[in-house]
Amino acid sequence: MGQTLTGLLTSVRAIAGRPGTPPRARPGGGPDPELLAALRHCGDHLAALAASGPLTDARRTRLIASIGALTTACSTPGADAFDALLRTGQQALDSGGDAGARLALALADEATVLRARSKGAWRLRGNALDALGRSEEAITAYERHLALQQNAAASRDVERRIATLRAAGDRIDEALALVGGGEGATGAGVDAGAVRLSRHLPAADALAAFTELVRLRTAERGAADPAVRRLAALYAEHRRLADRDPMADPLLGGAEPIGVPGLRRFLAGRTVCLVADTPHTAEQEQRPGSSLAALIGGYNLVVRCDAVRHAAPTARTDLHAVTLRGDSPWKGARWDRRATARLVFGDPLPHWRLALRSRLVPGAQDRIGDATLRRPLHDPALLAEAAADADQPASTAFTVLRLLDFLGTPARVDLIGFEGPAALPPREREWIGARTGRTDDTAVRITLR
Template identity: 95%
Template structure:
């Protein structure tokens, strides 16, 4: 990686340092000066990475690969490198840290200068400013994105983020009003000396808010009504710093369930786990289908992950999904209607953020809590060591959990053949517990 990084840095500097880059190039004369400026920013970032020692972070590795793709696009005659520029900015943001966010912002600035009506460029700028804690500037960029965004569903996340940033700022404004309401603290000493503002970077605002609460509590005592309100505003501000507002905080009345609740939900019921394949879906949807009748005969129907082939109206009593990738909270929202939904994932902060970002209010009646997020490896449940062959499939995780709970009357697998067949070690576990196999329905019945 060291040689690759050094070689890429040389290429970036060679392209970005071409003469005549301060004037806008004519079509066909080479990369736009804005792209060359973006490459110079990337070169500076690569130089800092090279000086920091060996790279073991996968996110930074992906950023380096993205910079390589941008470099290739900029050096290819006639190529449109704008999309590569946005992808590099997003990878810089995903790489984490202030340095990554600053690179993303620099690339977003070049992108918005190149194409002022690019909704992707304005969203990248808003995300970068947001990551740097520059909330008021982020709101302005997000609003420019919304003015260009035609997709209502895609706009909802940004609208919610703007509402969260504004709500956090409103808590600061109300706190300042409490301090300056004529009850003291405005004489340059004590709480009134704290410099708190909604325009402060987020990290500085948190420190200033903390100091304001500490000083006012010392001055007035914790029993003072204004101090209690100030403490409440502080708690709300910290909560808004960690998570976005939700249109429906109770998720449409969904009930969180843990291991005891799931055990009761399954008790005495027949369960079938249906594979999501084109063949199975076609047979299930066929008028008068024997497979549809078979599935309908179970008390609970389980489907896993992104259900792409079954009809949106296909019955789903339990939907299970496994979080994968470094940013699992950025996937499609879970809008398939299900009686209960289980989300498997680790680490805990990623799992919580994914639930806040991807659950759809009203799409489930029950949602598995944190005690059910990693059943295979949780010491309170199966407590197995992580498998060297890679993470388990969602179907296998569900089966192991059902087997551990032991309350379903019967568990069957339907359609898990051919491309839908589980990995060998998972098939081996199932084979040791198979009671009967029905070739007509492609059904495996576990003991």
């Protein structure tokens, strides 16, 4: 990786020019000055990475690959490098830390100059400013994004983030008014703390100043004072808003959390089929008079897994199971397929919680699996077995099958359509083969129980 990084840095500097020289477009229709400036920012970041020692972080590796793609696009005549520029900015943001956020902001600045009406560029700028704690500037960038965004569904996350940032700032404003107004509100220490606190400060500085203000006010008037109690409540609300956005519907439309006992009751005595998401199965399921559609319709519970890309949105789903993948699984598409129950498998716990907050849709499920069901194949307390091989994580279908087998309450469990490209890995097929009661080739059905 060291040689690759050095070679890429050389290529970037060869295209963008030496450090300290103004970026200029090359003769004959070369890259725009903004792209050359973006490459210079990337070169500076690569130089810092090279000086930091060996790279073992997968997120930084992906950023380096993205910079390589941007470099190639900038050096290819006639190529449109704008999308590569935005992807590199997002990878910089995903790499974490202030350095990554600063690179993302620098690239977003060049992108907004290059295309002032790009909603992607303004959202990247808002996200970068947000990551750096520059809330008021982030709101302005987010609002520019919303003014260009035509998709109402895609706007909800940004609207919610703007509301959160404004609410956090409002807590600061109310705290300042509380300290600055009313009889006996003055005091040398409190005044100094109040002056340092502002909604326009970077988030970390604002939090530190808010903490100091609460400490000084409490020392001056005591924790039992009503104004101090209100100040402490505002501080707690500000801290919560700094950690996460509030959920539009914390109760998720009245969805009931269920654990192992609740899932066992939900499955008790019912026939269950796990349907593979393939074009053939989906087409047969929707065809009037299809024998496969009639077969699936005869089960008490229909289970589908992960992103259901082929089955129609109206196709019956009684249990939807999904496994969180990647470094930031909370950024995926929202789970809006209607299901009676939804199980989300994932680790670590903070990522699982954040994914539920970000991706669950109120009203899309009646029951949602709680934390006791988030990692059944890795929890000896649940399956009383060793953890699965980390190098070969279990498929979602296999996780569901093992869980159903362990619970033992369904009257029957069948797999439908798991052949060809949809076949499970050998290790999982071996486990299924040892428990198969019979196979129906006509319906491509495997009966476990």
